[in-house]
Amino acid sequence: MAQTNSPQRSKAPIAAPDKIPVALTVNGVERQLELAPWTTLLDALRDHLDLTGTKKGCDHGQCGACTVLVDGRRINSCLTLAVMQDRAAVTTIEGLATDDVLHALQQAFIDHDAFQCGYCTPGQICSAAGLIAEGRAKTADDIRELMSGNICRCGAYPNIVAAIQQAMGQS
Amino acid sequence: MINFQYARANDVADAVRRITAEPAAKFIAGGTNLIDLMKENVERPPLLIDITRLPLKSVEETAAGGVRIGALVPNSDLAYHPLIEQRYPMLASAILAGASAQLRNVASTGGNLLQRTRCYYFYDTATPCNKRDPGSGCSAITGLNRTHAILGTSDACIATHPSDMCVALAALDASVHVAGPTGARAIAFTDFHRLPENTPQRDTNLEPSEIITAVELPARGFAANYTYLKFRDRLSYAFALVSVAAGLELKDGKIAETRLALGGVAHKPWRDRSAEAALRGQPVNQTTFTRAADVLLRDAKGFEHNAFKIDLARSAIVRALTQAAAGTPQSQSNKKIR
Ligand SMILES: Cc1cc2nc3c(=O)[nH]c(=O)nc-3n(C[C@H](O)[C@H](O)[C@H](O)COP(=O)(O)OP(=O)(O)OC[C@H]3O[C@@H](n4cnc5c(N)ncnc54)[C@H](O)[C@@H]3O)c2cc1C
Ligand code: SF4
Ligand code: FES
Ligand code: FES
Numbered sequence: 303m304a305q306t307n308s309p310q311r312s313k314a315p316i317a318a319p320d321k322i323p324v325a326l327t328v329n330g331v332e333r334q335l336e337l338a339p340w341t342t343l344l345d346a347l348r349d350h351l352d353l354t355g356t357k358k359g360c361d362h363g364q365c366g367a368c369t370v371l372v373d374g375r376r377i378n379s380c381l382t383l384a385v386m387q388d389r390a391a392v393t394t395i396e397g398l399a400t401d402d403v404l405h406a407l408q409q410a411f412i413d414h415d416a417f418q419c420g421y422c423t424p425g426q427i428c429s430a431a432g433l434i435a436e437g438r439a440k441t442a443d444d445i446r447e448l449m450s451g452n453i454c455r456c457g458a459y460p461n462i463v464a465a466i467q468q469a470m471g472q473s
Numbered sequence: 474m475i476n477f478q479y480a481r482a483n484d485v486a487d488a489v490r491r492i493t494a495e496p497a498a499k500f501i502a503g504g505t506n507l508i509d510l511m512k513e514n515v516e517r518p519p520l521l522i523d524i525t526r527l528p529l530k531s532v533e534e535t536a537a538g539g540v541r542i543g544a545l546v547p548n549s550d551l552a553y554h555p556l557i558e559q560r561y562p563m564l565a566s567a568i569l570a571g572a573s574a575q576l577r578n579v580a581s582t583g584g585n586l587l588q589r590t591r592c593y594y595f596y597d598t599a600t601p602c603n604k605r606d607p608g609s610g611c612s613a614i615t616g617l618n619r620t621h622a623i624l625g626t627s628d629a630c631i632a633t634h635p636s637d638m639c640v641a642l643a644a645l646d647a648s649v650h651v652a653g654p655t656g657a658r659a660i661a662f663t664d665f666h667r668l669p670e671n672t673p674q675r676d677t678n679l680e681p682s683e684i685i686t687a688v689e690l691p692a693r694g695f696a697a698n699y700t701y702l703k704f705r706d707r708l709s710y711a712f713a714l715v716s717v718a719a720g721l722e723l724k725d726g727k728i729a730e731t732r733l734a735l736g737g738v739a740h741k742p743w744r745d746r747s748a749e750a751a752l753r754g755q756p757v758n759q760t761t762f763t764r765a766a767d768v769l770l771r772d773a774k775g776f777e778h779n780a781f782k783i784d785l786a787r788s789a790i791v792r793a794l795t796q797a798a799a800g801t802p803q804s805q806s807n808k809k810i811r
Contacts, residue, residue: 317478318476319476319477319478319479322479339477339478339479339521340474340476340477340511342508361512362509362512363505363509363575363576366573366575369575375578375579376574376575376578377575377578377579378505378575378576378579381503381504381505381508381509381576381579382503382504382508382579383479383501383504383508383521385479385523386501386504386523386525429574429575432574432575432578433574436549436574438553441806443804443806443807444806446709446806447709447805447806447808448574448806449574450573450574450708450709450710451572451573451574451575451576451710452573453710
């Protein structure tokens with residue numbers, strides 16, 4: 303594909319950057335990584351820590367499949383660099399259950415059949431965990447609006463809302 | 474994404490020093506716009522300067538009775554901040570009308586101001602675009618331009634500024650505090666973003682070696698009579714086709730003071746003081762609102778696919794002023810428009 307040159311960038315090659323040490327606490331476990339600066343948090347989780355529960359949908363912040371909790375807040379892991387999250391605590395879908403007991407949201411998604419293919423589900427559940435922690439959603443309209451950053455291509459939305467309402471009732 | 478170096482700034486002076494030494498470098502805050510554009514090779518900085526650890530994260534009252542918002546305050550924290558919810562609900566509402574909860578959790582106040590257009594051609598490095606590659610031409614003028622501007626366009630570019638938050642900040646007469654190698658200065662919000670003219674590559678009047686440190690709001694917040702009304706192709710998680718921030722102060726059935734700014738219609742948040750003058754002192758009714766809309770849209774010009782925005786903007790202005798006057802601002806959860 304034709305590539306236009308950005309006006310500001312000089313033609314001189316940039317030295318390959320050194321890998322940068324990154325410390326992350328992922329699902330309660332301290333992990334030490336050496337990463338190139340362009341590694342997104344999503345790619346660090348999937349490709350370097352083998353945590354493939356977090357999904358890559360669009361890689362551009364447009365679908366929510368990559369949603370994880372960073373220091374308790376839900377974010378799109380495809381739009382942040384791992385080096386920027388040095389020393390952060392990350393929770394992924396793999397970290398929500400305790401021992402053999404599912405997280406209330408995981409159980410609620412099963413109870414309400416809140417998925418078909420399941421590709422969006424880890425992001426939906428992490429996003430819903432963030433939503434509940436934020437404490438801003440009071441009505442079904444609020445849930446729909448505040449979950450609008452998670453697209454479900456299978457259209458399981460009504461059941462997703464019902465599942466979140468069930469989990470909110472328990473928390 | 475192509476090769477780049479990464480550095481962390483220790484304080485504002487350090488950030489300015491680093492960017493002065495490498496003017497093609499970019500600051501990174503939330504990263505929600507910059508990383509996206511780097512993945513598309515639209516932005517290709519040789520160096521990223523991470524400013525996320527700078528102490529610019531507080532929202533504080535000013536001596537003048539206003540509020541000073543640090544450049545790194547996340548959009549969600551700002552929208553839900555008690556000072557903003559109570560005194561500047563138009564701003565809270567505009568922020569919540571934009572992006573998604575995940576994005577707002579990281580998107581910063583400064584980064585929101587500097588987010589770049591969503592023109593499809595700007596994103597597509599295979600096509601000419603004067604904003605991305607000055608002098609190459611504008612693909613949108615004769616191409617797909619449904620989402621493009623109807624006011625303040627030039628022969629070089631018809632892109633819009635995509636921010637919702639900035640529409641409210643323009644209406645509220647905010648100012649932008651910046652620091653650079655020669656010191657600090659404040660820029661009136663309405664002078665911050667530029668019209669495209671012959672230099673669409675420059676979105677704003679921020680100098681390349683300057684950093685935004687804060688956004689300041691004056692005391693006047695229009696908290697009783699306001700709205701932020703946004704029209705888009707789906708109910709949530711989509712950029713505005715047209716949006717309106719309106720604020721009114723009413724006295725004896727007349728409009729004593731007013732603010733009116735539009736998003737999705739121009740290269741900058743569109744504030745028209747003559748439209749505000751057409752409202753001031755007038756009775757609160759549809760005739761007044763329609764006249765103000767006509768004034769604001771007097772020079773509006775549609776292109777092949779976006780002429781509908783002129784009618785949409787007229788209806789949106791009248792509806793927004795009606796909502797503001799009635800004290801029934803648009804809900805950002807229940808999207809029914811009343
Ligand atoms: C899918 C999607 C949907 C969206 N929908 C909406 C929407 O509906 N409405 C809306 O308003 N927005 C929307 N957004 C845009 C979002 O609001 C912006 O991406 C965000 O506000 C940018 O902030 P940031 O901190 O992430 O910026 P970054 O990506 O970190 O930076 C953006 C630019 O600002 C510069 N910069 C950042 N901070 C400073 C500073 N302090 N001083 C100087 N320069 C600085 C950076 O160098 C960069 O050039 C959407 C984004 C996505 C991905
Ligand atoms: S409208 Fe502006 S951003 Fe879009 S193609 Fe034309 S010059 Fe580029
Ligand atoms: S993969 Fe991150 S939002 Fe789609
Ligand atoms: S269950 Fe298939 S995308 Fe949501």
